[in-house]
Amino acid sequence: MSGNKDPSRQDYSHGNHGMGAIRFPFSNNPSIYSQPPCNPEIDQAIGNSHGYDPTSYMSFTECLQASTGYGVLSKAFDLSCSSSEVLAPGDGGGTANELVESSTGHGGNSATPNSSVSSSSTEAVGEEDSERSKKDQQPKGCGDGMERSKKVTKPRKKGEKRQREPRFAFMTKSEIDNLEDGYRWRKYGQKAVKNSPYPRSYYRCTSQKCSVKKRVERSFQDPTTVITTYEGVHTHPSPATLRGSTASMLAPSILTPTPSSVTNFHQDLFMQMPSTNFHQGDPSSLYLQSLSHNQRLQLPDYGLLQDVIPPFIRKQP
């Protein structure tokens, strides 16, 4: 191996050398994302209704950290959502597939034209991830000299369905695949995506006790769009947060509340969300749109407030 073998990666990973060097961009400029996501799969996954409200954004990190409290999200959605649309099979499709992690929602009737940024997805909040427990219980010892072909598989109880962590999917307009979100990730897999020339990458949070995963893929119809799907809840604060101002350095516009304040902060944060910002799917899900880091440079300077005030609040007159 010589690294850099995957052309499909290189093509759009400008300047992305490993992780942690990328800033997550966002912008308040609604015009940038004037076109709907193109990948039909993704459209469905994120419940794209072509009617999202581009004026309402929150930063990637905010969303992510908000995801540390699904209850909060749910609460927020309860407050802000009136209908049950989530996924928008809309165009007669019903070709729901892999990206529609959100299992269903409730029928996910098509969103109304103004129903906004619909959410993407979340899945049943599995208490115990059987998948993970499989790994945990799986005799790791099988590694020593053991070939993969003899990999021990944990006997799964019959009828025990694999449950997944809740997921959030974000769409991001970016040339960069692996967006800086304040956490450290280790890539553990990459797969070709059906019907797409772009591969899907699988990442796992490097924190030992944290089992959060994320998938990153690129829309095949709009290569500038990256779809990031988070699965699980971080059990630890963002390393960036711990490092103090690092997060701010990486992404000055991204709020990185202290761990202890995350919950309350996001509760407030979602409470303040415009009702068009997110729609309730199943319990909670987000669909974030953001912009390239280039565009972020055009943001007005809020000084210290940049790190305090959520962007979607900031932008308001």
Added chain:
DNA sequence: CGACTTTGACCGGCGC
């Protein structure tokens, strides 16, 4: 040398 990426193989779920 440790952390991380790459990559082919394996596994399980699901549709037919």
Added chain:
DNA sequence: GCGCCGGTCAAAGTCG
């Protein structure tokens, strides 16, 4: 039952 496909594993390679 079979095949497809998404997700994961883990050895090997790369990088700093």
